[in-house]
Amino acid sequence: MSEVTLGRYLFERLHQLEVNTIFGLPGDFNLSLLDKIYEVENMKWAGNANELNAAYAADGYSRIKRLACLVTTFGVGELSALNGVGGAYAEHVGLLHVVGVPSIASQAKQLLLHHTLGNGDFTVFHRMSNNISQTTAFISDIHSAPSEIDRCIRDAYVYQRPVYVGLPANLVDLKVPASLLDTPIDLTLKPNDPEAQDEVIETVKQLISQAANPIILVDACASRHDCKLEVEQLVDATQFPVFTTPMGKSGVNEAHPRFGGVYVGTLSHPEVKAAVESADLVLSVGALLSDFNTGSFSYSYKTKNIVEFHSDYTKIRQATFPGVQMKEALQSLLKTVKQAVNPSYVALPVPSVKLIASPAPPATPLTQEYLWTKVSSWFRDGDIIVTETGTSAFGIVQSRFPSNTVGISQVLWGSIGFTVGACVGAAMAAQELDPNRRVILFVGDGSLQLTVQEISTLCKWECNNTYLFVLNNDGYTIERLIHGETASYNDIQPWNNLQLLPLFNAKEYETLRISTVGELNKLFNDKAFATPDKLRMVEVMLPRMDAPANLVAQAKISEATNAAQD
Known part of the structure; x- marks a missing residue:
């Protein structure tokens, strides 16, 4: 040819x-x-x-x-x-x-x-x-x-x-x-300027050598620009505590003993907030500092010693180094960073946020708090977890991911309905890599209605590695929390969601509706349910205004921001 x-x-x-x-x-x-x-x-x-x-x-x-x-x-x-x-x-x-x-x-x-x-x-x-x-x-x-x-x-x-x-x-x-x-396409990055990179590395090492309470904060672009391995090696070499943002969740192995939790500014767990904000050095990797990713810009570091590693530049305090890309810079730093750590640095225990659902009688109605705490016990290594803008994106922050988990959540762009389509793409990618790798979608009943047709594509390609959790709280709860709790524009026409899989002609499928603590516990203890051998939809019935605590707080901030005059 x-x-x-x-x-x-x-x-x-x-x-x-x-x-x-x-x-x-x-x-x-x-x-x-x-x-x-x-x-x-x-x-x-x-x-x-x-x-x-x-x-x-x-x-x-x-x-x-x-x-x-x-x-x-x-x-x-x-x-x-x-x-x-x-x-x-x-x-x-x-x-x-x-x-x-x-x-x-x-x-x-x-x-x-x-x-x-x-x-x-x-x-x-x-x-x-x-x-x-x-x-x-x-x-x-x-x-x-x-x-x-x-x-x-x-x-x-x-x-x-x-x-x-x-x-x-x-x-x-x-x-x-x-x-x-x-001739293969050349996918290598343009090399960093050696002099600029050397200055970055020496300055960062000097800051590390003087730090008594440093942390590493990982955001979305660490994953997007293929720096997860470098981050893990940096944590191993320094033993600094490592935290993620909501967008950065899954950018760090959450089973790592130095993982401390998710930092969302004022919306963080108190122990996480205290640990991050008391640091005297912040090594930030791949930051995307949007409002929902930062608790409406409520970061409150007590130090100006902040190093930002980005895909196309590095910033140290107020100095910016254009073109010093984080992947090469981190690889260079890793060669000598262990020797640069302050000899007096003591690797204190990281925050330990307990993820144990409070015991409740089986007939107790399900709440967001119980769901997001309990679901961690059902996740397993390698899961791809897709969470819709709204209660799911905020609730997932409360969970703990196993090793090699990939989280997908559109926190910055925040287009309602994104995850139904994204779930299809992730499921088809997972099928190519490992047919037994589970893809788990959490989507609200309102968001589902925007892009529901794409479930048909899951059925067409028999993506039986996929779980669709539809959180039915009777409309747009995130919008109700921000503004218009009883307004009709936050209502939706109720659907018989469990008829969607047969409607789209799914072959091997299972549908379930749960509304109590006991039903959820039974589901997560069922080994057959955990096996990705059929397309599954679970409709989770929740109270209309029930939401994760951090979303309730964020909604109040968002409402105030939207109403601000200056």
């Missing part, structure tokens, strides 16, 4: 990076491109319910495999996906968004085609995507097309951001040299 079509070239490149499921919807400008998916061994087309859900699914897949591909059609398709693409941009998720666009001849003639705005402008949607893309390409030349595709895939993977590729319908069947596939 001396030549391959450009369409096949694209999918072969993705296959080389173990991207084996392509998300999206067909449209007449991408149909020839989609044909090429089936020419690549072990690659499949997910075929989502709509473009928004497809973008969410690609996001979830990428959080497991570091890269995903979304294919939409020009105009109507790509615009439907942009909310999901925006979330991937905000939260540092590597995503290749390939848009099938009209032929070059049609563009040149400015034809009044369907899916256009009727003004002959075929680049307007490309321009819309510019601000939520790491880079873009609107391909027009077959000779440069392979290198443009390689560049875009590289940037999506390395920078962990969405990248936009407009691919004209008439180019996908044109041939390019197959030999180009023999």
Whole structure:
């Protein structure tokens, strides 16, 4: 095979990076491109319910495999996906968004085609995507097309951001040299400037040598930019206490003896708050300091000795070092950090937050507090745990993850309904890696209604490694807590949720409804239920205004912030 079509070239490149499921919807400008998916061994087309859900699914897949591909059609398709693409941009998720666009001849003639705005402008949607893309390409030349595709895939993977590729319908069947596939895409990071990095390392080591009460704080970008191993090695070498933020949860092995808990500013457990805020040195890795990630910006460090390691710069106190990327900087620091630790440093015990559900009679109605405390005992090594914006994202902070757990929660972008699609992507990625790896979704009854169609994709691909916990608290509880407790705009039409799996023609499935402590305990003690051999939905009945304590506090802050005049 001396030549391959450009369409096949694209999918072969993705296959080389173990991207084996392509998300999206067909449209007449991408149909020839989609044909090429089936020419690549072990690659499949997910075929989502709509473009928004497809973008969410690609996001979830990428959080497991570091890269995903979304294919939409020009105009109507790509615009439907942009909310999901925006979330991937905000939260540092590597995503290749390939848009099938009209032929070059049609563009040149400015034809009044369907899916256009009727003004002959075929680049307007490309321009819309510019601000939520790491880079873009609107391909027009077959000779440069392979290198443009390689560049875009590289940037999506390395920078962990969405990248936009407009691919004209008439180019996908044109041939390019197959030999180009023999040279792997270079995914290495650009080396840090040696002098700047040396200054960073020496300054950090000096701060470490003087610290009597240092901590490590891990946030989302430590996971997104592949620094979990470096973080673990840093904790092992220094024996400093390590904490995560809500977005950083699962960025650290929570079974590690030096793990101290989740820090959310004023919303933290008192012992965690005291331990973090009394530190005389904070080594922050991969921070994304959004309002819900920080207890509405309520961090209260007692020290100015703060080192921030980021994907593209490092900051020490008030000094910023552009281009000193955290992965290489941490690897360099690890070579000598153990010797830099203050000889008088004593590794005191970390906060020990007990996760034992208070005993209650079996007939006691379920509450959020009981659920989120008890669920830790049911989780197991390797679980992928997906928590929806709302009570679930706040409640999961109270739980403890076993080793090798991956948490998915869209704390910054916070698009309601995101997790149903993300769960699909995560489940399909898990199937590729280990069919026995469980994917566990916690979603509210209100959020579910926004993206419920995507459960059909789970059924189609028989993602029997998936558990869907629907928290039914009769509407938008997080919104009620912020504003409008009795307002009708926070109500939803009640659904018979347990009919959804048969509605979507699931084959092997189980549905359950629980409302008491005893029913939950029985479920979590059932070995058969814990075995991922069928698609399961559990409807958890909860009181309307019941919520995790940290969400109640956050809602009060959010309401005050929204009402502030200055």
